[in-house]
Amino acid sequence: MTTVHTAASAVSAVSAASAAEEKVDTCASEAAHPPPVARGGYTISEVVSHTGLSAHTLRWYERIGLMPNVSRSHTGQRRYSEADLGWLSLVGKLRLTGMPVADMVRYAELVREGEHTFAERQHLLTRHRENVRQHIAELQDTLAVLDFKIEHYADARRASERV
Amino acid sequence: MTTVHTAASAVSAVSAASAAEEKVDTCASEAAHPPPVARGGYTISEVVSHTGLSAHTLRWYERIGLMPNVSRSHTGQRRYSEADLGWLSLVGKLRLTGMPVADMVRYAELVREGEHTFAERQHLLTRHRENVRQHIAELQDTLAVLDFKIEHYADARRASERV
DNA sequence: CGCTTGCTTAGAGTGCACTCAAGGTCAGTA
DNA sequence: TACTGACCTTGAGTGCACTCTAAGCAAGCG
Known part of the structure; x- marks a missing residue:
């Protein structure tokens, strides 16, 4: 039970999303079965069940600069975009392949720059x-x-x- | 990443040695370049340079039961046998492939039993x-x-x- | 209104696998 | 004899990647 045990399969579920990567169109259907995006993005608990990462871990990723620019609802709650899920998928792959968090943070900085x-x-x-x-x-x-x-x-x- | 970063290349040096599995003849010349076995086995520093593991780690492996029955010189110093090196090579492989130390210890117990x-x-x-x-x-x-x-x-x- | 659920934060705690420190023994050499 | 250096022990410390705690806010429901 090292680092790899939680959510290995769940992370690969996200990886499907990562194929889409960057340019997400924000203009999806608004009313029926309201897709998370219609409410401004996925809540943290949706991302938890999607990725298998814990909410703690998601918040921690943000704190250390690995998951920057997550938008917020009017009450301050996190709203994750499709692009965020794509990024998480990449992070999950790099993590599962043993890249140190510090290197991933460095990469995130470079992307921002x-x-x-x-x-x-x-x-x-x-x-x-x-x-x-x-x-x-x-x-x-x-x-x-x-x-x-x-x-x-x-x-x-x-x-x-x-x- | 956890576990994989230190001494990866050095351990593969061991696996090369273990591949040879040299049956060292104990009746070599006594004065010139005495082979370690002639003195009762490899010293810890010889094992260090052979495996890339630190002496600390080798002693720690022994303490936790992962490296049992290492013989000692008359002054109490460790003397590693060829079999010990072979075991160390296996342990190195299991470790590099992410087996928890607890599982390796369990395996070592089973071997002893x-x-x-x-x-x-x-x-x-x-x-x-x-x-x-x-x-x-x-x-x-x-x-x-x-x-x-x-x-x-x-x-x-x-x-x-x-x- | 109170209760539950779910979220927020900063900071402390956990588990793993080492890694080091302090103080000691012993063999060899100047 | 004094010193050096390799080795010994136990117990404490380190770094990583989480993981949890505590205290508090906001929304929905009976």
């Missing part, structure tokens, strides 16, 4: 991609060992049952 | 193998996103330079 940071963003992601590739190799290496050992135990058990 | 724990050992490793497989899938999912974004930044930069 505009297009002149493309080079650094590319560099940051490229570095992370290398880490991910290496980690995949380690995992596959381990998979081979696990296969071997599991087969070994299975063999030994079959042999002992036959006696 | 003997052959009647084969079923539970197999179960434990099988469960971990599933986690590893799922994690690989997540990593590859993320890799696709990273490729897409990196290419996007590269394109944008090429375009802006052409202007």
Whole structure:
């Protein structure tokens, strides 16, 4: 039960939203089955059930600058946009692949700073991609060992049952 | 990210050594370059440089029951055997693939308890193998996103330079 | 009106996996 | 003999990523 246990599947549900990414059209239908956007965006509890992250974590992400510019209702409650969900999906992927929060915060800063940071963003992601590739190799290496050992135990058990 | 960042490359150095699984002959020349086994095993600092783990960590592994039965010199210093290095290599792999230390300790207990724990050992490793497989899938999912974004930044930069 | 539910904040607490500190023993060398 | 350096122990400290607490505000309902 390390960091990965809560909401792995839920986060991948969000990742579908991230494919859409940036330009979200704000002009959806207004009355029927009022989509969250008609009320100004998703509430925090909607985002919780959508992503599997806790409300605490969502607020904490905002506090540390990882989830900036979430808009508010007239009573100060958070209203998440589709773009916010897309960003959360990316953050979820980076998190699940072991990027430190500090690096994600740095990336978020770069995004806020505009297009002149493309080079650094590319560099940051490229570095992370290398880490991910290496980690995949380690995992596959381990998979081979696990296969071997599991087969070994299975063999030994079959042999002992036959006696 | 948790757990993965320190000493990743160094541990893979161990796995190379364990791949060899050198059956060291104890009857080597006594004076010249005495092999560690001739002195009763590897010292902790030799294991440190071999594995990339810190001496602190090696002692801590022993304290928590993850690295049992390390023999000692007549002055009480640790002497690691080849088998210990092999075990350490496995532990390194499990650790790099995110198995909680508690589970590794449990596995170590089962190994100590003997052959009647084969079923539970197999179960434990099988469960971990599933986690590893799922994690690989997540990593590859993320890799696709990273490729897409990196290419996007590269394109944008090429375009802006052409202007 | 009171109650519940759901949200707000800043700051403190938790769990994991180390990582270090303090004080000590022992072998080898000047 | 004095010193150096590698090793020993127990217990405390660190960094990360959450996770929870406490106190309070606002809306909806019987």
